[in-house]
Each structure stands twice: as C-alpha cells, then as structure tokens.
Amino acid sequence: MPKHPRPLSPHLQVYRPQLTSVLSVFHRGTGGALSVASVILIYWLWAVSAGPQAYATAQGLLHSWFGVLVVVGISGSIFYHLCTGVRHLVWDTACGLDIRSVYRSGGIALFIALLLTLAFWFVALWSVGLIQSLWKGVLS
C-alpha cells in the first residue's frame, strides 16, 4: 500500500454512474455491437443476390421472434449511436461543453433516438401490413 492513497481514476466498478458516463459507455458499446451486427446486413444482401429461396430463408429468420428481437436491438443501438455521435461532432466544434449543456444534449439525444426508433418500427410494421390490419381491427 502506498503511504498516501492517491485518487482512483474513474474505474467503472467503483464510479457512481452518471448520465454523462453512462451515455459515453453506451456509445462505445453500441458502436462495437453494431460492428458485429453488420454481418447481418451482409448476410441479407448476399441472400437477395443468391435468389428467392435464400431470400425467403433470410426473411424467415428476420421475421422470427428472435430475429425481431435482434432488429429491435440493432435499430435502438444505431439511432442511439447516431444521436450521441452527432453530439460528439458538436463537441468537436468546442460548443456545448459546460455541464448544463452536456446534460441537456444527452437528454435531447436520447429523446431523438427514441423518436427515430419508433418511426423505424412504424415504417417496418406498415410495410409488413400489421398497422393496417390493426387499424381495421380498431374500426370494425
């Protein structure tokens, strides 16, 4: 043990989570996860190029409950990473770096990411025809 205990750098295990640090950790985490998930985009493109049968298999996987769960994760992650990424670009211009602005932009980034994710799912469910049938169910 050193004679004078020095302050610890913010190790994740001993540091109280704050909006700022949590958003930062998740920005990196979603970036890494999305890099791995890019395999799915390449698989989908390959399936389209390979023909109707391979495409049907890919659609079957993506429309299964597990596939939908994965796409929920991807859509949330990509829109989150996009919004916090834009926040980083704003910071690079040396704007919005005081504590109040950082918390406000964090909240705004989360809100826009949520809106984009909901919009994505509205379009996707519309494309599949689920929203139309739900609407018909409400009307009848």
Added chain:
Amino acid sequence: MSSLRSPLGRARGWGSTGEGSHHWWVMRLSSVAMVPLMLWLMFSLAALAGADHATVTAWLAFPLNTALMILAVATLFFHANMGLQVIIEDYVHHAGLKFATLIAVKFALILLAVTGIVAIFRIAFGS
C-alpha cells in the same frame, strides 16, 4: 524546459502514434457521411420489410439505390474499422495480441465489405 519533444518531431507534428491527427479526422469525416447514409439505409430496409424478392431486387437495381448501398456498406465498414481499432487499442494490453487482433479485425471487416459490395453488383447487374 518548455517541451520534451525534439524540434524535428514538433515540425513533423505526427505525435506519438506517428500518424498525427489523421485517424481523428477520418473518423469525423466518416461520421458525417454515416448520418444521412444510415438514416437512408434503416428507413429503406424498414420500408422493404414486407417486400418479396422481386421487389427488393428491382429496388436495389435502381442506380441511385445501388450507388447509395455501395457507399453505405463501404462507409459503414470503414467507420467500424476505425471504431474497433480504438476499442482494441484501449482494452488489449499485450502488444503482440493487440497487433494480431487489429490485423484480424481489419481483414474480417474488409472481407465482409467486399462480400457485400459483390452481392450488390450481382443484384444490380443480375448475374
């Protein structure tokens, strides 16, 4: 003692990694490109969620969509390479293992990107 750096090192301005601000700059540049490209990609894929094979093929064979999809895949893997490089440099501490991981990840990403672009060309030109 104003600086520990040699006059030559300071004049070159490449810093301790030997590449100056290049990595930082191309990361920002690809980020700016990723914003419209990923919005286009995600909402296009959402709109195609219920489409059959013929519809998707016709959509991807439309020249603007072919071009944007190639740009999206290329930029995505370029950006992923930059990001994963920083993550590996931060968390893999053994020099040899770090070097090997960086190269393996780079090769894997290039393989995926080329596979994707070849697939796009096959769809666009119908072979």
